[in-house]
Amino acid sequence: MKTILFPTDFSENSLHAAQYAGMLARKFDAKLVILHVFTHIISLSSQSQLMAQNVILDDQLEKNAEKNLCDFSDKLIQICNLPKVQVEQKLAVGIVTDIIVRTAEEVKADMIVIGTKGVTNAIDKLLGSNAESVVKSAKRPVWVVPYTACLNVPLTFLYASDLEENETNATQTLLDFATPLGAECKVIHINEYFDKEVNEASKATIKNLKSEFSGKNITFKELNRKEVVEGIEAYVSTHKPDVLALAIYDKSFFSNLFLGSITTHFVEKANTPLLVFKKEKI
Missing domain, CATH: 3.40.50.620 (HUPs)
Structure with a gap:
């Protein structure tokens, strides 16, 4: 096992699953690639002023995503006591499932680790559907980590x-x-x-x-x-x-x-x- 891909949305649930991925990275001595996927603002307006505003907002969204990804990675490195050279960051724009599957192939991931949560509300259903979509679409093995899963090494x-x-x-x-x-x-x-x-x-x-x-x-x-x-x-x-x-x-x-x-x-x-x-x- 040389490479683990971990997609994150920066949520509390995602941080929990990231710790699981970090634990696996340590045990396998594997590189951990942390991926965040964001979406551009889609405007149906043809007015030049509104279009210009959307470009500015898009640029700000990307900058915020870059900062959040850096902060998330630093926090995980500290919690899991991982060397910085063992962690790589990737930022991409597009449809979440498609980007995760494509990135897994690009980095030749040996596995994808993804978090999920019990479907109790609309947000949880979205998180759950993403995890299930990745499992069905990915050619690589997928390790699905529930929010309350134990963080111990699996025996x-x-x-x-x-x-x-x-x-x-x-x-x-x-x-x-x-x-x-x-x-x-x-x-x-x-x-x-x-x-x-x-x-x-x-x-x-x-x-x-x-x-x-x-x-x-x-x-x-x-x-x-x-x-x-x-x-x-x-x-x-x-x-x-x-x-x-x-x-x-x-x-x-x-x-x-x-x-x-x-x-x-x-x-x-x-x-x-x-x-x-x-x-x-x-």
Whole structure:
């Protein structure tokens, strides 16, 4: 892990998530890129005087954004005790989600860390929708940090797997995050349908994965439940992992629908950090 991208809106919630990103930057010895996206004033007037005023306001907005970004970065550096050379600032104008995804590719981010909050009002819904949009759009792994998430180094990762497509690579991606942190990985698969053939196929896949990752700090478990999300929720409630990990298929309707349910249950309600990465199709 060499580069972490952290988008901020300078809110209190964002500072909390930034501390989480700073903690990860220290543990991975990674560069932390702090990004702020602002929007230009859009005027429908054709009057030259109003247009000139908007140019002045735009210039002031950019100057304010630059100062706020500098102040935010300095504060985070002090709180997290990070060397200044480990932190980079980026300011951009445009649509928030688009800029975050594009910047992640430009800086070759190994992950995007983004904060979110329980959707209790209009502002929170906007923050939540940005986080979810980034998760769905980004090619890079996204680590979603709820406002009340613990800032300790995560020691337990729970990966809820569907045991489909390229599960070997997905499991290795999980280990790439967990191993440098000295964290334990638990992989669970929820069998929603009590079908003998499906169960046998799942058992065979788990057996292969156990053999593939023998000697690693990872365990595999199969569970039978009536509903997948409720099954994961029950397991999280009992075992209390520090991070819930999911691998989703790019542009998959089912994955996006499933992700929405997971976000509602765990990020907004249980305040569990969520690590989402794309799974390759075989």
